[in-house]
Amino acid sequence: MGFAVHDASSLGVVVEFGIPNLVPLGGSATYSELSERSGLDEDRLTRILRYAMINFTFREEPAVHVRHTALSAHLARAPASCDFLRVLAIVSNPGNVCLPSALRRYPSTQSLTQTAHNMARGTDDTFYAWLEVNPDLRDNFDRGMEGISRGGQRLQDTDIRAYPWHALPEGSKVVDVGGSKGHFVRDLAELHSSFSFVVQDLPRVIEVLLEENKQSPTANVTYQSHNFFDEQSVSGAEVYFLRHVLHNHPDQECVDILKALLPALKSGARILASEYIMPAQEELILILLRRQMDLMAMALVNSKERTKVEYSALFARASPKLVLEYIYQVPDDPRSCIFEAIYDDQCG
Numbered sequence: 163m164g165f166a167v168h169d170a171s172s173l174g175v176v177v178e179f180g181i182p183n184l185v186p187l188g189g190s191a192t193y194s195e196l197s198e199r200s201g202l203d204e205d206r207l208t209r210i211l212r213y214a215m216i217n218f219t220f221r222e223e224p225a226v227h228v229r230h231t232a233l234s235a236h237l238a239r240a241p242a243s244c245d246f247l248r249v250l251a252i253v254s255n256p257g258n259v260c261l262p263s264a265l266r267r268y269p270s271t272q273s274l275t276q277t278a279h280n281m282a283r284g285t286d287d288t289f290y291a292w293l294e295v296n297p298d299l300r301d302n303f304d305r306g307m308e309g310i311s312r313g314g315q316r317l318q319d320t321d322i323r324a325y326p327w328h329a330l331p332e333g334s335k336v337v338d339v340g341g342s343k344g345h346f347v348r349d350l351a352e353l354h355s356s357f358s359f360v361v362q363d364l365p366r367v368i369e370v371l372l373e374e375n376k377q378s379p380t381a382n383v384t385y386q387s388h389n390f391f392d393e394q395s396v397s398g399a400e401v402y403f404l405r406h407v408l409h410n411h412p413d414q415e416c417v418d419i420l421k422a423l424l425p426a427l428k429s430g431a432r433i434l435a436s437e438y439i440m441p442a443q444e445e446l447i448l449i450l451l452r453r454q455m456d457l458m459a460m461a462l463v464n465s466k467e468r469t470k471v472e473y474s475a476l477f478a479r480a481s482p483k484l485v486l487e488y489i490y491q492v493p494d495d496p497r498s499c500i501f502e503a504i505y506d507d508q509c510g
């Protein structure tokens with residue numbers, strides 16, 4: 163287990179150098195051909211791939227000829243999965259491996275700047291502030307968020323199916339707070355043409371989005387730079403959607419993010435928080451994945467994956483007027499759920 167870091171590092175090299183797409187799906191390529199195509203020297207490439215083969219990623223048959231397995235062929239066919247794996251490899255895992263020394267230095271802190279990420283990168287910036295000043299890594303991260311949502315372990319289809327979007331009034335406004343590349347909102351916009359959508363994120367993300375969507379803008383989607391710790395700038399929307407935002411923050415910051423929404427809420431407005439939930443009991447593999455995500459949240463942002471009860475408590479701390487109405491799930495994804503809190507100005 164101590165060496166398992168190289169499961170991740172070898173997989174990281176495979177996706178970083180785009181090896182899945184360099185091996186023909188119906189044939190083979192030699193190490194020397196792959197070295198030439200990828201630009202990685204043959205000796206290192208061979209050793210990396212032979213390690214990856216132990217994890218059933220590629221196989222060698224006959225000697226020095228590399229072929230696909232089901233796993234490597236999946237990577238060739240699913241660029242979205244590779245985008246997310248690249249985030250793990252390039253952005254997250256340097257922080258993940260620093261967890262032991264970070265906890266030795268900071269054994270009990272909730273500070274966003276005393277994390278394994280800070281130790282790994284030698285920076286005093288929070289994870290997201292650091293991404294803002296590293297544009298290549300920022301782009302890599304944003305593509306990965308779209309990748310995990312479109313082809314990875316956190317499909318946004320779950321959010322589209324779990325919540326009764328059709329029951330919202332015609333012409334509803336939905337604000338996707340921390341919406342990254344707007345991938346969720348653009349899919350939802352296709353299904354609900356009467357709604358209008360605002361995607362909010364940090365300036366660097368929105369700059370890139372505006373540029374990318376210049377040619378073919380989606381009619382009812384707009385993009386806006388907004389720091390979600392500041393007072394919400396779009397008032398009177400029907401829905402404020404936070405997908406995978408709270409799990410990146412310690413409790414107090416989550417409460418601050420929710421409180422920053424309050425001045426914009428009309429009575430009946432909904433805050434929807436879509437998150438993984440830490441199960442009480444589940445299949446072993448699902449628990450492992452949740453535990454892995456939980457430790458990554460600890461390593462990068464001093465946060466945690468929370469149980470349903472812990473998420474519910476965050477709404478109550480933000481305001482007694484936020485009434486947790488319902489928790490939505492789809493039967494085929496017990497890992498994810500959408501918490502719906504409705505703002506009731508008569509409460510509290």
Ligand SMILES: C[S@@+](CC[C@H](N)C(=O)[O-])C[C@H]1O[C@@H](n2cnc3c(N)ncnc32)[C@H](O)[C@@H]1O
Nearest residue numbers: 290307311340341342363364388389390405406
């Ligand atoms: C884990 S990603 C989730 C992205 C998207 N909601 C999804 O589900 O794919 C968290 C997002 O929050 C954004 N974010 C982080 N800090 C922020 C802040 N202070 N204000 C606004 N957005 C922020 C990040 O840039 C990132 O896009």
